Amino acid sequence: MTFAELANQGILTQPLYEPGKPIDQVARELGLDPAGIIKLASNENPFGPSPKAVAAAERALREANLYPDGGYYALRQKLAAKWNLGMDQFIIGDGSNELIELLGHAFLAPGVECVMPRSSFMVYKLVTLMFGATPVEVPLVDMRQDLKLLVAAVTPRTRLVFLASPANPIGATNSAEEISELVRSLPPHVILVFDEAYAEFLDPAPDLRPLIAEGRKVICLRTFSKIYGLAALRVGYGYAAPELIAIVQRARQPFNVNGIAVAAAIAALDDHEFVEKYRRENAAGRTLLADGFRRLGLAFVPGGGNFLLVKVGDGARVFGALQQRGVITRPVNPYGLPEWLRITVGTRAQNERLLAALAEILPT
Ligand SMILES: *Cc1c(COP(=O)(O)O)cnc(C)c1O
Secondary structure, three states: OOHHHHOOHHHHOOOOOOOOOOHHHHHHHHOOOHHHOEEOOOOOOOOOOOHHHHHHHHHHHOOOOOOOOOOOHHHHHHHHHHHOOOHHHEEEEOOHHHHHHHHHHHHOOOOOEEEEEOOOOHHHHHHHHHOOOEEEEEOOEOOEOOHHHHHHOOOOOEEEEEEEOOOOOOOOOOOHHHHHHHHHHOOOOOEEEEEOOOHHHOOOOOOOHHHHHOOOOEEEEEEOOOOOOOHHHOOEEEEOOHHHHHHHHOOOOOOOOOHHHHHHHHHHHHOHHHHHHHHHHHHHHHHHHHHHHHHOOOOEEOOOOOEEEEEOOOHHHHHHHHHHOOEEOEEOHHHOOOOEEEEEOOOHHHHHHHHHHHHHHOOO
């Protein structure tokens, strides 16, 4: 018998996630010096991690012989104080990606449907398929997520609705009113998974806590990978009604997040100066990129996160040409957007380099 015959049949057709290309890989493939390459492909913080988080991680490393607190008491306590919610309303994940998978363990099975906008973050669809459930993708309208169409796609078989705002990769943002109306329109057999990976870049971000308090079925997901600059450490969290959190906790492994990452996350929550500086720099950088795209005659989606989706014509060609010039961006053909590239807002120097490279590549 072959391994393929022994495997669960679903795993053989499970699609793979294509991450942004690491700098070292591009350097190897193209024979470039890694020091000269910039990565604007994965919405990472271009200013590095918070120094306070790094110091906390270094201290925690000296206790690496001990298991972490499997209940993550200190981090949940800190989050409860930050959000003015109960500690029992938080779950900590190995990145918010893991929380999406844990929701799959808790709520998905063959015969169940998950509704999501087309060109959503790929992990929603991957997790849906992993559990044998059916993804139902709702078309975008003018590169925006139409939440009324999401509600219209709900059937008696729907269990989860996935929504991110700002959305990744498209970047578009839905208003607090639209999101609140969505939550109030969903029937009681449906849970909204509201992915707030980029919420910290909004000012203000929609606040779904009142909806949770009034018993609406929502779980909000946040991450330390974006504004906090800790993508390599893999920490995220979810908050929701205690009854929902208790169910998802059952799917979690006892020590799912490592103690060094948790120590860094706790310290990062206190580094307000670092977060504020990045928020400001990101807004300025996004404006600089937007102005640059306009000068080049390129359409783009006005995004609320730390990246922009820009229409370059032949996405694969422009991606390759940028890469030749040492600038890694993200092709979005796997999201059905072959004419577009997703570009992370970098430092000022990185943004200028990207725009200069685009000007060289694109026909004038
Ligand atoms: C980056 C991102 C995440 C966060 O992933 P982590 O696993 O926490 O690193 C989640 N959702 C979206 C839409 C993202 O872009």
